[in-house]
Amino acid sequence: MTSTRTRIDRDVVVIGAGITGLVTARRLAQSGHSVAVLEARDRVGGRTWSETIDGSFLELGGQWISAEQTALKALLAELGKETFSRYRDGDSVHLSPSGERRTFSGSFPVGEATLAEIDRLVEALDALAAGLDVDAPWAHPQAAELDRIPFAAWLASLTDDEQAIRIVDHYIAAGMLTKPSHVFSVLQAMLMVASAENFENLIDENLLLDERVVGGMQSVSQQIAAELDAGTLHLSAPVRRLEWTSSQAGGDGAPGAVVAHTDDIEVHARYAVVAVPPNLYSTIEYAPALPRLQQVAHQHQSMGLVIKAQAAYDRPFWREQGLSGTGFGSEQLVCEVYDNSSPHETRGTIVGFIAGPRAEETWALPEAERRQAVLESFAAYFGDEALTPLAFFLSDWGGEQYTRGAYASSYDLGGLSRWGQLQNQPVGPLFFASSDIAGAGYMHVDGGVRIGSDTARRIREGFAAAGGTAPGETAAAEAATPVAVPAGV
Numbered sequence: 001m002t003s004t005r006t007r008i009d010r011d012v013v014v015i016g017a018g019i020t021g022l023v024t025a026r027r028l029a030q031s032g033h034s035v036a037v038l039e040a041r042d043r044v045g046g047r048t049w050s051e052t053i054d055g056s057f058l059e060l061g062g063q064w065i066s067a068e069q070t071a072l073k074a075l076l077a078e079l080g081k082e083t084f085s086r087y088r089d090g091d092s093v094h095l096s097p098s099g100e101r102r103t104f105s106g107s108f109p110v111g112e113a114t115l116a117e118i119d120r121l122v123e124a125l126d127a128l129a130a131g132l133d134v135d136a137p138w139a140h141p142q143a144a145e146l147d148r149i150p151f152a153a154w155l156a157s158l159t160d161d162e163q164a165i166r167i168v169d170h171y172i173a174a175g176m177l178t179k180p181s182h183v184f185s186v187l188q189a190m191l192m193v194a195s196a197e198n199f200e201n202l203i204d205e206n207l208l209l210d211e212r213v214v215g216g217m218q219s220v221s222q223q224i225a226a227e228l229d230a231g232t233l234h235l236s237a238p239v240r241r242l243e244w245t246s247s248q249a250g251g252d253g254a255p256g257a258v259v260a261h262t263d264d265i266e267v268h269a270r271y272a273v274v275a276v277p278p279n280l281y282s283t284i285e286y287a288p289a290l291p292r293l294q295q296v297a298h299q300h301q302s303m304g305l306v307i308k309a310q311a312a313y314d315r316p317f318w319r320e321q322g323l324s325g326t327g328f329g330s331e332q333l334v335c336e337v338y339d340n341s342s343p344h345e346t347r348g349t350i351v352g353f354i355a356g357p358r359a360e361e362t363w364a365l366p367e368a369e370r371r372q373a374v375l376e377s378f379a380a381y382f383g384d385e386a387l388t389p390l391a392f393f394l395s396d397w398g399g400e401q402y403t404r405g406a407y408a409s410s411y412d413l414g415g416l417s418r419w420g421q422l423q424n425q426p427v428g429p430l431f432f433a434s435s436d437i438a439g440a441g442y443m444h445v446d447g448g449v450r451i452g453s454d455t456a457r458r459i460r461e462g463f464a465a466a467g468g469t470a471p472g473e474t475a476a477a478e479a480a481t482p483v484a485v486p487a488g489v
Contacts, residue, residue: 010034021039053310054312056347110167137417183413334377
């Protein structure tokens with residue numbers, strides 16, 4: 001028995017229509033190369049996603065633009081996208097480990113001695129990060145040593161102030177990597193800081209959570225996809241198998257021959273870009289198999305786990321209390337909260353985050369108990385009015401088949417120094433790209449924009465060095481053609 005599978009010939013096939021894959025495709029198309037983009041989901045955007053839930057527009061994934069994210073800002077300007085600032089007027093709320101509630105502005109409402117210890121820990125981390133090349137953290141002279149030390153142990157070695165440790169730990173472990181600080185290294189924490197330029201850019205919400213995109217961050221991917229040539233993007237097309245042959249003359253990074261197989265399509269190209277998180281690389285069958293070091297290295301990158309919880313109300317009632325909507329409670333169920341309202345809606349929305357082991361505990365609860373627990377945690381910050389929202393949603397990225405965690409992947413202890421140098425190396429005509437393996441902008445949309453643009457540049461240079469295929473030549477060889485494929489293949 002045979003079935004019909006459509007054959008498409010392109011210069012490059014891009015696997016994944018998140019921001020990285022789409023920026024790669026856009027830049028290649030702008031330089032005249034033909035591209036096919038294969039996306040497993042029925043939508044574009046990857047870890048950016050927006051939906052209207054019970055009458056409220058909610059961004060379910062990545063959404064913020066940080067002050068230093070110049071690559072993302074340049075892309076937004078190129079697309080003509082508008083942005084708006086996050087609401088931040090008023091006091092913030094701090095919940096102590098015991099649940100004591102205090103409002104504050106400026107520094108955390110902790111003792112002077114603890115503030116001094118926080119400053120000392122931050123200075124120590126910034127000093128280490130300042131000596132790190134974000135594009136090659138494994139090249140740091142102490143990389144192997146620092147990669148063996150758990151971040152939690154390093155903090156404890158510098159101070160015995162548990163509150164200072166808890167606050168600094170929170171910003172890296174729960175706030176960014178969404179893993180307990182005993183499972184990742186000092187080197188991994190250094191990369192997190194260096195990728196944002198300094199620790200202040202990770203902890204100052206006025207810098208980190210500066211702006212949002214009108215229409216949501218997913219609309220960036222949607223516009224890029226809409227501006228690609230007709231027939232470029234294929235949704236609901238998970239790649240099952242990727243066949244590849246290297247160029248005998250050019251080696252890794254040179255154009256070769258690849259065939260990407262979905263259930264209904266096979267794309268023949270000179271390059272493939274695997275633009276998915278590293279934890280999903282193994283969902284594709286490679287023929288021949290990837291080199292042994294890559295196969296082992298990919299097993300040492302894993303996703304964290306975080307729940308993005310949102311509740312919408314008839315108005316942003318917390319503002320009537322003189323509150324900004326910002327709150328912190330590192331030992332609380334919801335460890336951070338922010339005003340997530342849009343100036344284009346009358347409703348008020350609170351967003352909060354439940355990270356690491358607390359996220360696991362929360363998902364283990366029955367649905368009604370889970371909802372109540374989250375709303376009670378919101379109420380601890382803003383009062384009982386938070387218990388009765390008009391809309392409520394918990395983003396389950398850990399349950400997403402084509403994500404399997406959030407925010408991004410990171411290495412286990414010792415993995416970054418040992419395996420990191422492989423993450424951006426092509427294998428024959430195969431490139432790997434995502435914000436998870438970006439330097440500047442690591443883990444953020446900005447990193448996806450940067451690595452997507454850079455991957456397109458490297459492919460253009462590969463074509464130029466080979467001196468063979470002109471832009472679009474592969475696609476001109478054969479239009480989309482049905483081919484007979486044996487059933488089950």
